[in-house]
Amino acid sequence: MSDAVKVLLVDDDEDDYVLTRDWLMEIESEQFELAWVDTYETAVEAIGRCEHDVYLLDYRLGDRNGLELLSVALCSGCKAPLILLTGQGDLEIDLKAMRAGVADYLVKGEIDAKLLERSIRYAIERKRAEVTLLEAFDELELRVEQRTAQLKQAHEQLQDFFDNASDLIQIVDLEGNFIYVNQAWRRSLGYSSAQMQHLNFREIIHPQERDRVLEAWQRWQSGAGDANLETMFIAQDRTAIAVEGSINCRWEDGKPIHIRGIFRNITERKLSEARQAQLLKEIEGANQELRDFAYIVSHDLKAPLRAIGSLATWLATDYQEKLDAEGQELIRLLVGRVQRLHNLIEGILQYSRVGRIREELVEIDLNELVSEVIELIAPPEQVTIRILSPLPRVWCEPTRMMQVFQNLLSNAVKYTDRDSSPARDGDRKQGNVIVSCQDRHPYWQFSVADNGIGIDPQYFEKIFQIFQTLSPRDESEGTGVGLSIVKKIVEMYGGKVWVTSQLHQGSTFSFTWPKHKVEHR
Numbered sequence: 001m002s003d004a005v006k007v008l009l010v011d012d013d014e015d016d017y018v019l020t021r022d023w024l025m026e027i028e029s030e031q032f033e034l035a036w037v038d039t040y041e042t043a044v045e046a047i048g049r050c051e052h053d054v055y056l057l058d059y060r061l062g063d064r065n066g067l068e069l070l071s072v073a074l075c076s077g078c079k080a081p082l083i084l085l086t087g088q089g090d091l092e093i094d095l096k097a098m099r100a101g102v103a104d105y106l107v108k109g110e111i112d113a114k115l116l117e118r119s120i121r122y123a124i125e126r127k128r129a130e131v132t133l134l135e136a137f138d139e140l141e142l143r144v145e146q147r148t149a150q151l152k153q154a155h156e157q158l159q160d161f162f163d164n165a166s167d168l169i170q171i172v173d174l175e176g177n178f179i180y181v182n183q184a185w186r187r188s189l190g191y192s193s194a195q196m197q198h199l200n201f202r203e204i205i206h207p208q209e210r211d212r213v214l215e216a217w218q219r220w221q222s223g224a225g226d227a228n229l230e231t232m233f234i235a236q237d238r239t240a241i242a243v244e245g246s247i248n249c250r251w252e253d254g255k256p257i258h259i260r261g262i263f264r265n266i267t268e269r270k271l272s273e274a275r276q277a278q279l280l281k282e283i284e285g286a287n288q289e290l291r292d293f294a295y296i297v298s299h300d301l302k303a304p305l306r307a308i309g310s311l312a313t314w315l316a317t318d319y320q321e322k323l324d325a326e327g328q329e330l331i332r333l334l335v336g337r338v339q340r341l342h343n344l345i346e347g348i349l350q351y352s353r354v355g356r357i358r359e360e361l362v363e364i365d366l367n368e369l370v371s372e373v374i375e376l377i378a379p380p381e382q383v384t385i386r387i388l389s390p391l392p393r394v395w396c397e398p399t400r401m402m403q404v405f406q407n408l409l410s411n412a413v414k415y416t417d418r419d420s421s422p423a424r425d426g427d428r429k430q431g432n433v434i435v436s437c438q439d440r441h442p443y444w445q446f447s448v449a450d451n452g453i454g455i456d457p458q459y460f461e462k463i464f465q466i467f468q469t470l471s472p473r474d475e476s477e478g479t480g481v482g483l484s485i486v487k488k489i490v491e492m493y494g495g496k497v498w499v500t501s502q503l504h505q506g507s508t509f510s511f512t513w514p515k516h517k518v519e520h521r
């Protein structure tokens with residue numbers, strides 16, 4: 001490929017071509033390859049092929065001129081520089097040509113080899129610089145477009161994120177005018193875009209809350225930091241919407257700009273809390289009534305029952321001679337039933353006292369308490385009660401704790417002592433009852449284990465219900481209240497009670513008790 005600069009001369013005068021060719025040959029520093037066309041039409045065709053590095057256009061081309069050719073060349077996308085050649089003193093053409101985009105303008109009479117070479121060189125250099133600049137500009141434009149697209153995408157993602165958030169998001173200016181709210185906000189509060197334009201944050205705060213929130217508003221503006229806020233907004237349909245969230249102020253150059261808030265609609269939660277509180281109140285009321293009822297009824301039943309008992313005993317003693325064996329047996333049964341009824345009433349009274357009559361909480365040493373209970377129970381010879389591990393000190397109502405151990409230990413003794421199954425050596429089986437404690441942080445776990453009659457697993461739940469006993473009514477002197485009292489007391493302190501047992505092997509009753517001081521429920 002030749003390095004020569006390809007020049008096309010468009011001139012209808014052959015003399016000018018010869019002259020130009022001679023000038024170009026004169027130039028030693030550069031090689032030129034000169035082509036020549038002499039009509040406007042052939043020039044249009046040649047320029048359209050874009051084969052040349054530079055074009056020299058004569059202004060006069062028959063009834064056309066070089067400026068027309070110039071505009072055709074530029075329209076056809078000609079990238080090479082065009083130099084216009086004119087006669088002397090056509091200043092007007094010079095200006096027009098420059099505006100139209102020629103690279104240079106040469107007056108024919110003043111041209112010599114040097115001037116031509118310089119003009120061609122400068123025109124080519126300028127054009128190259130121009131092309132490089134244009135390319136750089138195109139590149140820049142492309143980057144701006146890409147960046148704009150990325151920003152648009154990021155903006156859309158952000159918008160999508162806010163709109164799909166379930167929280168209510170808002171931005172207001174320092175006067176309280178809304179700058180932005182997301183869809184969840186609109187959905188919850190129901191204001192239209194047109195309403196939003198005239199809406200002020202102050203107007204959506206529930207009247208009861210307004211003073212408090214506006215006071216806080218001053219603090220947020222003065223940069224008192226982030227603030228949690230639970231309040232009530234007023235929706236478009238005038239319903240109150242309970243919200244909780246956080247508010248913070250955006251600062252720029254040390255000045256507050258706007259206030260952002262992110263809230264959660266907690267109306268449902270608040271309603272269900274209120275319903276729950278109401279329900280609890282009702283249950284508490286009903287419970288209280290029931291406790292009072294149980295107490296009053298049981299209390300009032302005791303007096304006539306005592307009278308019946310006395311009458312029956314009196315009958316049995318004073319009329320002993322007048323009654324035959326059957327009559328005496330019936331009276332014995334009557335006294336027994338009265339006693340049983342008395343025990344039941346006593347059980348109800350005890351049960352109703354738990355939680356109704358409250359003692360002060362004290363920290364007590366369970367070793368002492370359990371020893372005292374054992375002494376009270378006074379187990380028969382064939383039953384031994386042992387405390388396996390040292391027991392801790394716990395916070396409790398002493399009477400209630402005594403009841404728990406008394407009921408568990410007396411059951412253990414009762415249902416061990418009752419176990420008449422002979423041991424292998426033929427003697428009556430020795431009853432063993434063991435009290436122990438384990439650390440189950442944050443609870444203590446206490447167990448009362450015996451080697452008595454045991455309980456069928458199908459009754460593990462049933463025995464904790466009030467009045468539930470496993471032996472037939474007539475045989476049992478128990479009322480079925482003891483374990484239900486234990487359960488009630490333990491649960492009142494947040495603990496649990498359960499049993500593990502195997503028939504004829506023994507039972508272990510366990511319960512947990514909090515280590516720290518708990519006000520009972």
Ligand code: ADP
Nearest residue numbers: 411412415463469470478479480481482483507
């Ligand atoms: P009560 O002992 O007065 O009948 P409780 O509520 O204390 O009432 O006990 C309910 C039932 O659970 C008892 O009737 C008995 O059948 C069973 N039970 C309780 N403790 C034991 C135990 N240690 N061994 C076997 N059975 C027991």
